[in-house]
Amino acid sequence: MSKFARRMTTMEKSAAVIRGLFGNMNDPEIISFGGGAPAKEALPIDIVREITNEVMRIDKRGVEALQYGSVMGLPDLREIIVTDLLAPKGVKGTVDNVMITNGGLEPMNLVCQLYIEPGDVILVESPTFVHSVEIFEMFQAKCISVDMDDNGMIPEDLEAKIIKHKPKLVYVVPTFQNPTGRTLSLDRREKIAKLGSNYDVIILEDDPYRDIRYSGRDLAPIKAFDETGHTILASSFSKVFSPGSRLGYVLANDELIPKLFDSKTATNSHTSTLSQVVCAEFFKRGYYPLHHKKICDLYRERRDVMIESIDKFFPEGTKRTFPDGGLFTWAELPGDINTTELLLESINKPDVKVSYIAGESFFIEGGGMGNNCMRISFGGVTPEQIRIGVEKLGNLICSKLISFPKLKIVNG
Ligand SMILES: Cc1ncc(COP(=O)(O)O)c(C=O)c1O
Structure with a gap:
């Protein structure tokens, strides 16, 4: 057999984590706080059926939907992104600055194609989204972490590390971050955009949760503060x-778009036209506002039940985040509980059968970082499942902490 390319070994660790994430996703006996998938109730099945029935005709958009499409994506979907989704957030740009991608992950791949040579440094949050790390490592980049607190990536540490490591990219998930649910504060958004401009570094802003905010004040993306084109928004x-449907997008300045066009062409020509037609019609026919309200109401209720249950059933000294949107909270346990070991028990014990993602998977440093933490997803579980699952998980945790009685929670 031929030898595998070096990139297959540089991404081994992150790839193993990703494979693990999908491991018990479909086991019906397990209450899963693991995956990051949307609720099944949040999928607009009936609307999509209605749209598809109507547009899949020769005299409507049938040919367009089933034919080859343009590399950049359908103009009407790109127009919706610019006018309906980005302009209200203060992000400037035209249809020509937007390219439709295969899901929100593809921009990371395309941007790496533009910039990353083996050994180049990418600065990431600590903890960070492991799927993007897998992509960065496939390009043989060296990921180095930047400290975070409850307000997201710390600009002072970022600046020091830009000076020290001369990175090609800074990767940030600013809103309801995966895995912590934390949100980068407004002043830090502005500072990070300026650091990109001042040090000539690309800020890769990955913001897929921004539109599912169900409490708190909306914040402008980092891209809204970018005056030099150094920030790329995915x-x-x-x-x-x-x-x-595998639909995402990337917004970049005029100089970068032709390069992204070339890397997209060389990768997969274009994104599914069928998906794009249906999604564009979903917005153009005015379904989005009501759907958006429905999913925000649904996730708000699940967030509230999750936080209430953690506060009730997890032991004293637990710290957890309170996300104003998105699908995750992050808990840091007291004592010396190892959440990777606990997970095996939690999944396999017949009276528990609850899963989550162990915290250490999200730290690129290794060395035990995050091994008392867990990412808990509440998006795909009903309020009832949340109550039952958190009680079982909390009881398991408390049984490990015999010296820590169940007391009131300390909020993170
Ligand atoms: C931080 C982050 N970026 C990007 C994505 C992109 O997802 P997708 O490719 O499914 O659109 C996700 C999805 O979970 C995510 O959590």
Whole structure:
């Protein structure tokens, strides 16, 4: 057999984590706080059926939907992105600055094609989204982490690391971050955009959760503060429309778009026209506002039940985040509980059968970082399942902490 390319070994660790994430996703006996998929109730199945029935005709958009399409994507969907989704957030740009991608992850791949040589440094949050790390490592980049607190990536540490490591990219998930649910504060958004401009570094802003905010004040993306074109904005329709449609987008300045065009052409020519037609019609026919309200109401209720249940059933000294949107909270446990080991028990014990993602998967440093943490997803579980699952998980955790009685929670 031929030898595998070096990139297959540089991405081994992150790839193993990703494979693990899908491991018990379909086990019906397990209450899963693991995956990051939207609720099944949040998928607009009936609307999509109605749209498809209507547009899949020769005299409507049938040919367009089933024919080859343009590399950049359908103009009407790009127009919707510019006018309906980005302009209200203060992001300037025209249809020509937007390219439709295969889900929200593809922009990471395309941007790496533009910039990353083996050994180049990418600065990432600590903890960060492991799927993007897998892509960065496939390009043989060296990921180095930047400290975070409850207000997101810390600009002072970022600046020090830009000076020290001369990175090609800074990767940030600013809103309801995966895995922590934290949100980068407004002043830090502005500072990070300026650091990109001042040090001539690309800021890769990955913002797929921005549109599922169900409490708190909306914040302008980092891209809204970018005056030099150093910030590239990536986002996705996966959480607000459907992940199976594999639709995302990237917004970049005039100079970068032709390069992204070339890397997209060389990668997969274009994104599914069928998905794009249906998604564009979903917005153009005015379905989005009501659908958006419905999913925000649904996730708000699940967030509230999750937080209430964690506060009730997890032991004293637990810290957890309170996300104003998105699908995750992050818990840091007291004592010396190892959440990777606990997960095996939690999944396999017949009276528990609850899954989550162990925290250490999200830290690129290794060395035990995050091994008392867990990412808990509430998007795909009903309020009832949340109550039952958190009680079982909390009881398991408390049984490991005999010296820590169940007391009141300390909020993170
Ligand atoms: C931080 C982050 N970026 C990007 C994505 C992109 O997702 P998709 O490719 O499914 O649109 C996700 C999805 O879970 C995510 O959590």
